[in-house]
Amino acid sequence: MKNLVDLIIKNCSLITSDFEIKENQSVVINEDIILAIDTPEIIEQTYYSKDTLDGKGKLLMPGLVDAHTHISQQFLRGRIADEYPMIWSRILVPFESSLNETDAFNSAQLCCLEMIKSGTTAFAESGGVHMHKVAEVVVQSGLRGAITCSTMDQGPFIPDSMKSSPLEAAEKIENLYKEFHGAGNGRIQIWFALRQVMTSTPALIELMARKAKEYKTGLHIHLSEHRDEVSYCLQNYQKRPAEVFDQYGALGPNLLAAHSVVLTESEIDLMKDRKVNIVHNPRSNFGSHGFPKTPRLMQHNMPIGMGTDGAAGSSLSLFDEMRVFRSGLNVFWGLPIFDPLVIPAKELLKMATVGGASALMLKDQIGTIEIGKKADLILLNIDQPHLSPTHKLISTIIECATSKDVEDSIIDGKIVMKNRQVLTLDEEKIMFESKQALKPIAEKAGI
Template sequence: MQEEMGSQAIDLLVKGCDVVTLDANGTVITDGAIAVEKDRIVWMGPAADCGSFTPKSTIDGRGRIAIPGLIDAHFHTGQQFLRGKLQAIARTRPLKLPVWKNYLIPFESCLEPEDVYLSGLVAYTNMIQVGTTCFAEAGGPHPDEMGRAATDVGIRGFVSLSTMDQSENIGPDVPANMLMTHEQAVERNVSLVKRWQDNDRVKAWLSLRQIIVCSPGLIKDISTAARDLDVKIHTHLCEGSYEIDYAFEKFGKRPTEWLDEMGVLSYHLHCAHSVLLSPNEVDLYQKHRLSACHCGFGNYSIGHPRLVEMWRRGIAIGLGTDGPGAAGTLDIFQVAHVARVGQQAANSAVFHQREPISAEELLKVATIGGARALGIIDKVGTLEVGKKADFLLCDSSRMDHQPIYDALFVAANLVVGRDVETVIVDGNVVMKNREMQTVDTAAIKAKLFERLPAISERFERMVA
């Protein structure tokens, strides 16, 4: 991890913090320092040994814990403005089920390009403020506007387009602007990926919303494009019982088994939720190196998520919020804490395990797991020399963190998003002392208050 150090000019030096690297050796450097040049970590070690560096800027990390940036491996940018909206509707009348068909897709259909850009500004700023430095967009409207917002905020991310080419399996009420022909779906996905392929920090993926709304032909062609472009496909898989029933009725197999029969399973497929998996489907995930995302705030209402088993078997699985329309919060620390309790409830009663997965392991799922799932473990996920400088400084001086015997314990068990004080992404300080350095948050809030009534009015007319 450490390199022999001589006199060296660098861009940034963070010193005095406890450095939780999450590397293979579990290295924690007490009173440590991190040297950053351009977008990379070039040295780490004891703060006492960093005197030969000449930094352009220095951050005093005393009373802080440095950890890798968290990764949100499944997020809906286009649903950011639904935070609390469905709950408000439910207080006046029963919600129509399923929610994804009756509310989530209609809401996304209401959004104009500038609405999605604003949604991205709000969402990605929120992410930075709670310690998320990278996200994977689930697929929504106007993904180029998401990319523009991510670029402006300074976050790392993968944007994608909501892709559906059939609606007969869910009824006639799908908004027309959320559907496309087979040819349009392939062309729009491929061209999106190519438009963003030269951007180092913000890129695009392909997308298939889910098997119910995507034809077999489209699934095959998008899978072929993923291999040709060497890029991932973001999809929802085994998220609900309706999906299992659909696959059995139409194809005589469970969803993952049917996709295997079509020959489209590969490491290119990133599968959100992945809750209702049979033992054979978990085997297929492992065999074909599918990646997955556990959304702790929603998955336990669906079934028995196989997070512990998948993590133990080396399946690339990260944590996700699913967006504020589902979880309310974008705080991956909280998702990890909820997932720990959920996995205890799901596993302990069956196997009599006191602690099926620890908080420390779940912090690794939120960082290393997310990086593996997104295919960027060579760049982020741990703090190591040569990797991207994506990391957080978390305030550990408060009374609810005291006493501190072990910085890793505090980071995994006690820290939440609002303890994140400073965030570095790609070597750039995007938040310092809780103040965004890249965007004007007051202006974003003012624009939100201006635009939200019109968006809400359009949505309410659709779902009344």
């Protein structure tokens, strides 16, 4: 007698947990879990399903994890190109401070829509404004997300509306935690946050670190993103950024350290000892901050995720991030020493999947296609001239695949996008309202 299940993905190729390609497979999903993986013949003998997805000519991949993004900056697309530093203090933070609840809601809708259509199934939001409205949208969208509020309590260039005392910052996140942590069948996590060291007093750093441990959740920070940050720490603490955060108790296995570009060898050793999760943002970093010591971090077997850093400076495509990262690190670290393997294709794919899962503290649940893990999966149409035929499909995915090749998305066992049609959000309505909202938001922000 056959067993009834919720969904079967039939006759696909897939990326195994070892990041190898396996052909002629079917995958069984029941509720939110991957129940079985086998040949179509064996699966057909054992299971029948309420719903199916045809995987012929498609590659089943783990859903991509955008481990550092800025949902509140979705309406800044195209605005910061060709601008002089410091963009962050002159444009980004003042823009965020001008958003009202409706703006935040609309920004979140557009952002979630783009992430789903880009193959992203989970993300870590680094902290914006009106995050209760963001959380509402994420629950509706079907995405998996680690969400937090922006926390800053100092800085001459920070608008007063964006500053809060340590206790006020903690209360805001605690209220968000009580309302949304575990929402959407557990898809939503609420984290604590520190925007960056230059906008955080020691009291804020200590409190956010302590609260994250108390609530057994994550702490999301920008760390060693640029030289100004290093200079600030050396002048005010006589220490480098990672050492300052460690002094006040923030470095640990629940810490997501976004960017992590300008690190010394001693900081890398310290972060390894503290089991910190690294997240790189290739296009953002290459455009503004430099080249991270990723090969060195890989030698230390440190968990490395990848993020888009939001839509202000680029798209939300992790396929683009992987491709740019490969080229940039090959030029900077590989070419001078004739090392074409400075960052292998397989390692890049791991960063965008299992590395991001580790950064979200979900490595045991998502990031690879394995029986017993959550069904966060995407299907790529590989039966196209830019992807097939190929000698090495994973290398071709890194070099040639785009977000538009993602045809189907399953998150938490539910089909969220089918044949490029998003099922959880009204794309036509969101696009219309977003176009109407862009100019008024820009005028209000004075940009």
